[in-house]
Amino acid sequence: MATESAPKQKKTCHLGWHITSRCxxxxxxxxRRTPGQATKDLGREECLAILESFLQFTESNDRSASIQFSGGNPLLRDDFPELLEKAAKAKRRGIVKxxxxxxxxxTLDAATISHLKECDIDDIxxxxxxxxxTNDRMRGKGNFKAALNGIRNLMKAGVPTSMKFTLVRDNAEELKEVIKLALGEGINHIGIGHLxxxxxxxEERNRRMSPMEYRDYLISMMSFLDTLPEEHAGFRRSFLSRNSLYPLLFHELGRLEEYRQMASGKPNRREGGPGGVMFVVWSDGEVVPRREMQRQGYVPGASFQEIYDSSPLIKLMEDKEYIRKLSRESMDNHVKCSVCPVREFCSHGMAGISGYRPYFAPNRDCWCC
Ligand SMILES: C[S@@+](CC[C@H](N)C(=O)[O-])C[C@H]1O[C@@H](n2cnc3c(N)ncnc32)[C@H](O)[C@@H]1O
Ligand code: SF4
Ligand code: SF4
Incomplete structure (x- = not known):
């Protein structure tokens, strides 16, 4: 009897678009304050052409597409509703996932929120x-109240909403309170970005935690997560599994088996999925494969297809096997990682590029020596 095989997963195609440098x-x-970073924005026609070019690339290469609009603040552009509408139409046609x-x-007024709902966005x-x-010291006076108000209005309107917390030494302790607040508002995803x-x-480098401080922070978060009620077990699991240094901590605390059970069946970040291409586009149309890498072209002067065809680096970056191999080699070459008891859960991240060869390095927050 013939057995049905699972449908082949499509390769992905991601557009990370900083559509404005204004904020x-x-x-x-x-x-955004990086020297050399784009300060110029493209006009409406050019942005529509960029989106069209991305959708054409997606369709003709049979990719599963995703789009992230960022900035600056994308909501400041007068033509943002039109760009979003075009992306939403492509989602309705099954081109964008x-x-x-x-x-x-x-900038989240009632009309904007209702448009986000109509466009069926997946996340703001x-x-x-x-x-x-603390928040207002980092982000500006009045921002905390605006954020809370915005989150409440978005949730009330049924727009999928998540939060992002940029972690520094002086706000780390407050993350627990922010998580409680988020869970209380019905939000179950908070991205944590280390500075x-x-x-x-x-100029803010002294605010970055040292590896040992980072370890203390992870322990403190772990104790906090252990106190969350059962209804937030999914949040706890996802929080712990998104940070590749938790396995090391569980190992040190003699709880690795517990971590293993929690992570079982979930592939290592670098193992799952068929992989795909990522285009990061700055507000002046410059295209790079990742934020810190060199320019591969400009849109809309060139199409995404032309940039893809002429860029060995972009092609190389979507070769999952090759990337995995380089990451593994890097782990073998670092003595501490080659004998690390939790290396099965870890993978080295890309640290830079030399010619066309990306190089990898251990997690810089890892305290193990
Ligand atoms: C670049 S902003 C653009 C979107 C929007 N303006 C905002 O702030 O949410 C996206 C996220 O990157 C974070 N971010 C900015 N600079 C950062 C840095 N140097 N290190 C880590 N995260 C940073 C921001 O705090 C924000 O959460
Ligand atoms: S809100 Fe802050 S982090 Fe976001 S783009 Fe503006 S200045 Fe940068
Ligand atoms: S960076 Fe190296 S030593 Fe640290 S957890 Fe990963 S594999 Fe282990």
Missing amino acids: NLSCKHCL RIQILGNPE TISMDGLEE ILAGGAI
């Missing part, structure tokens, strides 16, 4: 970096 806030740590927006709450992420005093030392954050 109503001026957070000190902002990556997921639409995400990273926007600022001050609102940043919150602490309780009121990246680029742009404005270079």
